[in-house]
């Protein structure tokens with residue numbers, strides 16, 4: 591049985607707003623939990639009371655309402671949802687979102703959201719066709735937002751054309767397509783992500799520039815395809831969307847422990863940039879210049895290699911073990927060597943040389959290697975790498991399972 595999925599519905603102001611009530615009812619019939627937020631314009635068409643009655647949840651309307659903020663802040667609301675649906679999405683709201691404005695509750699929630707967002711536009715055909723609206727939509731799509739509709743039809747204003755909001759039943763189907771995976775929790779994945787931090791003294795550590803963006807996008811993609819994901823992450827790095835088990839760690843040793851205690855799993859993806867070394871001796875007191883000669887001499891020992899440990903973990907070994915090789919030179923050779931040395935099944939090599947902006951950036955270019963194949967993936971967003979890898983993993987696991 592899958593956990594009940596949570597939908598946050600942002601209701602904009604348009605004649606199609608009335609359909610949102612029916613949409614909520616139909617979502618609830620399908621066992622979704624729904625919370626509603628009305629824009630000021632939305633309140634001109636339907637009341638917070640009717641939305642609260644149908645959802646069974648209170649309906650905040652004001653960003654600056656101290657009661658709301660004390661009870662369940664807009665940030666919590668943004669994080670609460672598995673999916674945010676904007677329906678109807680007016681031309682005005684789309685323009686606001688495309689420009690990152692956050693001057694009311696609904697737009698602030700959207701900007702703070704980490705979950706997926708889908709817009710259901712509804713507007714007059716000329717407004718829909720207007721270049722400004724179309725540009726705003728392209729902009730939002732480039733940020734990863736999804737759209738459902740609009741469709742052709744007659745409009746409240748008497749005109750006919752594109753701009754009619756989808757019918758509630760069609761919107762529910764789209765929501766199900768986005769949220770309910772084809773294979774429900776059939777597989778479990780452990781994903782490591784971000785850097786590790788190896789303490790030297792109470793205030794100093796060695797670490798690296800990993801942002802955790804790639805790891806969190808892989809976790810998101812797997813999770814959205816119905817995989818149970820345990821996300822083991824180093825400090826200060828990108829977190830995936832709500833719903834997964836998250837284990838936050840500092841050092842490589844803690845990360846290994848987090849992974850080991852999460853086994854068994856069907857797949858292990860080692861996307862973390864684990865520090866290869868740690869200081870031999872941790873100083874309980876802050877190191878002082880006066881205690882050293884001119885130079886500070888620190889000795890480092892190797893950390894456990896998590897990927898290698900899991901790859902060689904015998905009967906507990908996941909069916910599929912995937913590593914990364916971030917290289918500044920000789921990508922193919924180094925990646926190939928890692929595949930053999932570490933004993934993993936797949937390696938995703940990426941060039942992190944100067945100018946590539948892979949560490950911390952939003953794009954990646956992957957050299958995919960296994961024992962029999964080598965693929966050069968084109969440069970794409972880390973989100974797209976996550977999707978592609980998740981599809982490949984599921985194809986592999988489904989194949990193994992059958």
Ligand code: C5P
Pocket residue numbers: 782842860861862863864865866893894895896897898912913914915916928
């Ligand atoms: O040897 P190198 O650090 O370049 O290997 C990269 C791969 O190994 C990544 O998948 C990384 O997550 C993993 N790794 C690890 N434990 C370490 C070092 C690297 O799991 N101590």
